[in-house]
Amino acid sequence: MRKTPIPAARVVRLLFVGLLGACVGSRGASAADPAPGYLGPRSLAVSPDGRTLYVACEDARQVAWVGTADGKVIRRVDLPAEPTGLALSPDASRLAVTCAAPKSGVVVLDADTGQSLQVLPAGHTAMSPVFSSDGKRLYVCNRFDNDVSVFDLTTGDLVARIRADREPIVAAMTPDGRTLLVADHLPNTRTDRAFEGNVSPRVTFVDTQSLQTSTTALPHGANGIRGMSVSPDGQYALVTHLLSNFESVPFRVDTGWINVNVVSVIDLPQRTVIATIGLDEYYRGAGNPWDVLWSADGTMVYISVAGTHELAVIRAEDLLSDQARRTMQPMMVAWPIYPSLGASLWRRIALPGKGMRGLAAVGSKVYVAQYFSDSIAQVDLHPGGEARMNEIALGAAPVLTEVRRGHLLFEDATLCYQHWQSCASCHPDARVDGLNWDLLNDGPGNPKNTKSMLLSHATPPSMALGVRATAEIAVRAGFVHILFSEPPDEDSVAIDAYLKSLRPVPSPYLVDGGLSELAERGRELYDSDRIGCYRCHPAPLYTDLRAHNVGTRTPNDRLDRFDTPTLVEAWRTAPYLHDGRYTTIRQLLTEGRHGLRPNEKLNEDEIDALVEFVLSL
Ligand code: HEC
Ligand code: HEC
Structure with missing residues (x-):
């Protein structure tokens, strides 16, 4: 055809x-x-x-x-x-x-x-x-402005912009047209004290008349939200995402030990998540679910699975049944396992294409x-x-060019033992999941915040402690130690090519592609001998490729010195520092006094300017 x-x-x-x-x-x-x-x-x-x-x-x-x-x-x-x-x-x-x-x-x-x-x-x-249900309004998620635009289609005017929390990525409307649901892609929380709170992205409910909002949190460990669909009867919304067991040491991938692939069920009258149902089977993960859709008659639910190239199908009544909750609700507390090995209610259909x-x-x-x-x-x-x-x-x-093949392989969960996850499970869009992982390459007990792949190959060494000399080595180690597989080296070569081809997304803080006035003042401070951020974070890579002791060691760490990260795209890589303790650059500078000499004092304007500049990179 x-x-x-x-x-x-x-x-x-x-x-x-x-x-x-x-x-x-x-x-x-x-x-x-x-x-x-x-x-x-x-x-x-x-x-x-x-x-x-x-x-x-x-x-x-x-x-x-x-x-x-x-x-x-x-x-x-x-x-x-x-x-x-x-x-x-x-x-x-x-x-x-x-x-x-x-x-x-x-x-x-x-x-x-x-x-x-x-x-x-x-x-x-x-x-x-x-x-909107009358076709007169249109809502769109502005992913990197963290808000939603509401347009009046009869006049073409912007009616309002509504705040979301972090990277609103998908929206859906209830059939009565009264409530718009907006789901964030990533959690927006510090991750060094994960046990103390809920680390999870939010769903925002927007009243379409008043434009008032309320929010609910997805379960602890949820990340990588991609799809959402409201049932035709308006009772439930489904959200596809991963559930990450980031508080355990990722020494195995089977039994869903690292990431499981799920759909959360939101009860719409109550506005709370009532169930989180796994798509995985005990010996066969369903890595990286993407879109979700109810059939028009409300009897069936379809989910596309990006990493395993499948369509997962379930009867809506089975998805909402007690049996589904008993057999497919992952417990992520200490032992991430599906409590029962009962026969799966999903029908997983292999599709002819990829991704x-x-x-x-x-x-x-x-x-x-x-x-x-x-x-x-x-x-x-x-x-x-x-x-x-x-x-x-x-x-x-x-x-497929090498770059394209690398992109496919990076998101391909079939390269992982039992298909549980892909590189993109922790590095969605080759960036970050906002979580900490206690990878074993630097020993156990010292979790590190996930790093972005942007400029990774240009900024050796890799990892917060520099334990991998190059990104090439880190890519190959990723297969062996996180996906528990050893694909041929040509696959890693293709992934290298893809990761090297990544280009920064222009910062949402830029004004017509250039620095704002405030950011321009921040740049002067950054480059001044008084503040001197440039000493360790020099342009154009915004890292000197060296490790420094900047007083960030915690009792968990065995070394004082950390590799200096690039600041390019820092606007989208929160939380910050190797342990993810700050959600904003402002906290890093005020609470953390990062990079400042002991007696140096920045006034409020100077802090605003420096923050604006870093967020513009
Ligand atoms: C379970 C989550 C997880 C998975 C899956 C994962 N990574 Fe990572 N990756 C991390 C974390 C966390 C770090 C930062 C670790 C550190 O700083 O010590 C990281 C760091 C890296 C780095 C170094 C970045 C830098 O500039 O220092 C590369 C390269 C990398 N990962 C590639 C991959 C590839 C390729 C795959 C798939 C084969 C993969 N990762 C799968 C969590 C993951
Ligand atoms: C002496 C070297 C040094 C100086 C000076 C310095 N930094 Fe850093 N910077 C580092 C190191 C090392 C880290 C990583 C520390 C860690 O992860 O614990 C870091 C981390 C950061 C991060 C977090 C990035 C991330 O992805 O987590 C930001 C933002 C940052 N620096 C901005 C600045 C700014 C702004 C200044 C000037 C006020 C500055 N730095 C001065 C070495 C330095």
């Missing part, structure tokens, strides 16, 4: 003159080098009659219209930046597409003709558009975006019958 592309409708490009400058050259969440020629299907929607599938292709910066009867691409519409999400209006007449950039544009397209109707200016890396992303469903058909295969899996789940599989190609079969 692979077809020559039909000439693209370039309408949108013309309408973008104003936004184009802001969007070009900036990358969304998965900031690897743009991949020429790749499509990268990421989000899906299907028309109510089931005839047309709308596919947001991240790498091609396009939305494709696909006829489901013959699997042919009917139309491609170019976008100004990588689309991160799309939604069909309640009357199916319009398509809202979030295009990620520091100043994101949300494009509203005519669902029939592909014509651009509206372009709305959103925040940094807009994602997960959601229409599952967004879902759409109509009738008995479920569609899954296969990111690395540039195709869509169409699974026909006739009740009682065999699942019938069809692969819809969106273009020519992709030939």
Whole structure:
């Protein structure tokens, strides 16, 4: 079914003159080098009659219209930046597409003709558009501005911006249209005293009339939130995520010892999590669940599993049953294990492609975006019958470059013993999970905050104590000691290539790509001999590649000196220091007096300026 592309409708490009400058050259969440020629299907929607599938292709910066009867691409519409999400209006007449950039544009397209109707200016890396039930408002998550934009579609005005906590990544609406749910991607807590509190991301409930909010926490250890779906009866919301046993020493991966892969059930009238149900089987993990979707009749639940390239299917009544809670609710207290080995209620269907992303469903058909295969899996789940599989190609079969293959392998849980996790389980989008792990490479009893992969290869040595001389060594050690497997070296070579290709996402603190006035003053302090941050964190890498004693040793640590981390993208790598004790740069400077000489005093303005500069890197 692979077809020559039909000439693209370039309408949108013309309408973008104003936004184009802001969007070009900036990358969304998965900031690897743009991949020429790749499509990268990421989000899906299907028309109510089931005839047309709308596919947001991240790498091609396009939305494709696909006829489901013959699997042919009917139309491609170019976008100004990588689309991160799309939604069909309640009357199916319009398509809202979030295009990620520091100043994101949300494009509203005519669902029939592909014509651009509206372009709305959103925040940094807009994602997960959601229409109000009357189709008059649109909500989008601004992932890196930590808030949600509310638009009035009749006037095109921004009505409000609503705070979330850390990286709001997915939103969903209750069927009565009264409550918008927004889930954060990561926890925003200090992690050095994890036993004292709940380390978990939040779900925010927004009253769509008053725009008042309340929040609830996902379970302790939750991270890497990706998908959310509300049941058609409005009683439950499901959230897909990992549950990380980060307080135990990760000396084994089986039995779900390090990460388990789960869906949390939120009771909507009560606004609390009532169950967290594992997708894993006792000997077979379901590494890295992504999207989740209820069938329109509310009887089935579908989950795409990015790391094992599967579709997990369960009957809603089974998911909500006592049996599911007895057999599939992981206990993460001291011994992370699924209490019963009872037969799994999930049906896990192997899909033909790689790297599952967004879902759409109509009738008995479920569609899954296969990111690395540039195709869509169409699974026909006739009740009682065999699942019938069809692969819809969106273009020519992709030939994977080393970088692309490395990206796939980094997120591939099938490389792990029993498929429990991938590198991306602790390094989502090749960054951080916000947790501490007591990896054994520097001995037990001294947990370290997870490091980002950005600039890792350019800033040897690796790890907070520099126990790995290079990132290349750390990558190979990661397979052996964390995934408990030994893939061929060519796989590690590809991962090296992918990690080296990562580029920083422009900081949300920049103003039109440059330092704000405040940050500019901060830079002067940073570079001054009086404050002198530059001595250990010199540009352009913002590290001198050396270890220093900066007074951060705790009773758990066996050394005084820690490797100086790069400060590039420090705005997204909280909590800070090797043990994750500070959630903000301000705390690091005020409570920690980090890098300051004993008698040095910074006034409030100076602290504001220095913080602003570090957050702008
Ligand atoms: C269980 C969570 C976890 C998993 C899974 C994991 N890592 Fe890590 N990784 C960490 C933590 C925590 C650190 C920081 C450790 C330290 O500072 O001592 C780290 C550090 C690294 C570093 C060094 C970064 C630097 O600049 O110092 C590299 C490279 C790395 N990991 C690669 C990988 C690869 C490749 C995989 C998959 C094979 C992987 N990791 C899987 C938790 C994990
Ligand atoms: C003497 C060398 C030195 C100086 C001077 C110094 N730093 Fe650091 N910096 C370090 C080291 C070493 C660490 C890691 C310490 C740890 O993890 O316990 C660090 C960590 C940090 C971190 C945390 C990064 C992360 O990802 O956890 C930030 C932010 C930071 N420094 C900013 C600054 C600023 C701002 C200044 C100037 C006020 C400064 N540093 C001065 C050596 C230095």
